[in-house]
Amino acid sequence: MLAIEVRGLTKAFRTYKKPPGLWGAVKGLFHRQYETVHAVKDVNFSVEEGELVGFLGPNGAGKTTTLKMLAGLLYPTSGDARVLGFTPWERADGYRRQFALLLGQKNQLWWDLPARESLELNAKIYGIARDGFERTVAEMSELLDVRDKLNVMVRELSLGERMKMELIAALLHQPKVLFLDEPTIGLDVVSQKKVREFLRHHNATRKTTILLTSHYMADIQELCQRVVIIDHGAIFFDGRLSEIIDRFADFKLVTIQCDGADRTPAASLARYGEVVEQTSASLKLKVKRERVIPVCKALLDELPVSDIDIEEVPIEEIIRQLFARGKTDGKS
Ligand SMILES: Nc1ncnc2c1ncn2[C@@H]1O[C@H](COP(=O)(O)OP(=O)(O)O)[C@@H](O)[C@H]1O
Ligand SMILES: [Mg+2]
Incomplete structure (x- = not known):
């Protein structure tokens, strides 16, 4: 059930838009300007x-x-x-x-x-x-x-x-x-x-x-x-x-354990993805989903990797990014 x-369901609010300044306020007495906000569409x-x-x-x-x-x-x-x-x-x-x-x-x-x-x-x-x-x-x-x-x-x-x-x-x-x-x-x-x-x-x-x-x-x-x-x-x-x-996560997190992980300069790792964390023993990269496999292969080839781990980006971060995207997209 x-x-x-x-x-x-749709709700539009019609709000009075006060023009700026004193002159605006005076004009507003005669010609009210209204603005419609579609709160729910x-x-x-x-x-x-x-x-x-x-x-x-x-x-x-x-x-x-x-x-x-x-x-x-x-x-x-x-x-x-x-x-x-x-x-x-x-x-x-x-x-x-x-x-x-x-x-x-x-x-x-x-x-x-x-x-x-x-x-x-x-x-x-x-x-x-x-x-x-x-x-x-x-x-x-x-x-x-x-x-x-x-x-x-x-x-x-x-x-x-x-x-x-x-x-x-x-x-x-x-x-x-x-x-x-x-x-x-x-x-x-x-x-x-x-x-x-x-x-x-x-x-x-x-x-x-x-x-x-x-x-x-x-x-x-x-x-x-x-x-x-x-x-x-x-x-x-x-x-x-x-x-x-599945729908909105564009990245995965790839973590490798490897001795001297901090010896590779971050700039040269940029071709794999964004470096999230780099220590003397481990390296965490944010990698485009579709590039995870080739990136892992390349890392295994080039570095003395002892362990590798692939995780999803936390859902919290995905939602945060989705909302941030909504804001910059403007009202479309
Ligand atoms: N009483 C109202 N008069 C005019 N605009 C309103 C009113 N209530 C909400 N709005 C506008 O409608 C939109 C949705 O607001 P709201 O439902 O409170 O969003 P949320 O709860 O998701 O933060 C916003 O742009 C808000 O400014
Ligand atoms: Mg609210």
Whole structure:
């Protein structure tokens, strides 16, 4: 069963462009100049029930806008989406009770209340029964290691603790679909790991469908088998994370062990590839994929090689390069 179906989803923002300077401001009073930004352009994808999909893209790619449409916070300019059979922006009560949106960059809890009371207010809004509430809060705060922070004012929690409380708040009504927009942004490494483990556990035990955006590749690599990549509002990859290497990795890393590896000047190694590391006993080169075999042959011929190792470039680096490429390509 499909939990999320997105067809031709498009969102254009029309923003007022203020001309520079005072004269510009005066002119602007009479002739307003508008600019249309296509935040999301003809996006199509679908997610199976229970899937945990990574939604990736550089800043400004259209991720948050897409999630906000799927959560019914924004109307699309055109296109359609169904989540659990509902059209999100119709804002049916039946839908509201079955999904949650967590915005990592925004605070959704009451700042001036202890965390527990803030959670209680959320429970009241959703009409969640007392014992169910107590059980969920106890279980989740334990898993997230914030049980002893429930009586602390939200404003006094650390960012990591607050985000964990936000996560509990988002899950109180046991949503079937969860949209997570940068839930680990700015968190310390330990909290990031805790949140990741929690999400993995939650997805596995509750079969919650999760669409997750994150800038941390560790989140994506540990949680998502499938990723959807968006850039300039359009999707350019939808598939298994491991396929990204096949599709987009132009290089492999070749490491050789050889005595006196630092005696060969880097300049003369340039014909094989870029020297990544050179020590007295080893040499690491970034080599074009299609040249790996001939380069290995040549190295074996020319140097006293005792061992050779060929690895893929880490996926993190490939994604970083993809995004960098997107930026310099401009809006095409
Ligand atoms: N309310 C808005 N008004 C005008 N432009 C917006 C608005 N929200 C987002 N945008 C623009 O839409 C594009 C996509 O933004 P966003 O969805 O936030 O990207 P991401 O979450 O991938 O970083 C950006 O160019 C952003 O500036
Ligand atoms: Mg965003």
